[in-house]
Amino acid sequence: GGITLAPSAFAARCVLLPGRDGVPPCLVYPARAVGTLWECRDGSGDGLARLLGRSRARLLSGTSTPSTTTGLALLTGLTPGAVSQHLAVLRGAGLVTGHRYRREVYYRASELGLALMEGGG
Incomplete structure (x- = not known):
């Protein structure tokens, strides 16, 4: 069946969500390098x-x-x-x-x- 990998900027730790009805399980894990995700950048x-x-x-x-x-x-x-x-x-x-x-x-x-x-x- 496989597994779906899902990085998240909001996850503090890894969480495994069980699969059901033919949908594979999903591993949600903390994304790396999100410290600058919300920085405002101008066109200068x-x-x-x-x-x-x-x-x-x-x-x-x-x-x-x-x-x-x-x-x-x-x-x-x-x-x-x-x-x-x-x-x-x-x-x-x-x-x-x-x-x-x-x-x-x-x-x-x-x-x-x-x-x-x-x-x-």
């Missing part, structure tokens, strides 16, 4: 995407708080290798800075990067 990032490219603009906006390459890859859907390459370009342009903490490097938008995101620079 379009100019930044045209300037830097969509991927680099998304990465730059993801560094408004310190983030690792892996975290940014999960946030943007890019591969960690692609994220690393884009971050190297953004870092070379002075838009992000990297700070090592133990075995990870945390990237954060520089003052210039923040000003560019705000449209004031």
Whole structure:
């Protein structure tokens, strides 16, 4: 018969709903990465995407708080290798800075990067 998988932004734990009358059971589980689901986004990032490219603009906006390459890859859907390459370009342009903490490097938008995101620079 199979099983239906259903991610939910409202589930705190996994729940198995029994199937009946030929309908397979359903496993409802907590969805990952829903922290930004209800963020309001305005259209002001379009100019930044045209300037830097969509991927680099998304990465730059993801560094408004310190983030690792892996975290940014999960946030943007890019591969960690692609994220690393884009971050190297953004870092070379002075838009992000990297700070090592133990075995990870945390990237954060520089003052210039923040000003560019705000449209004031």
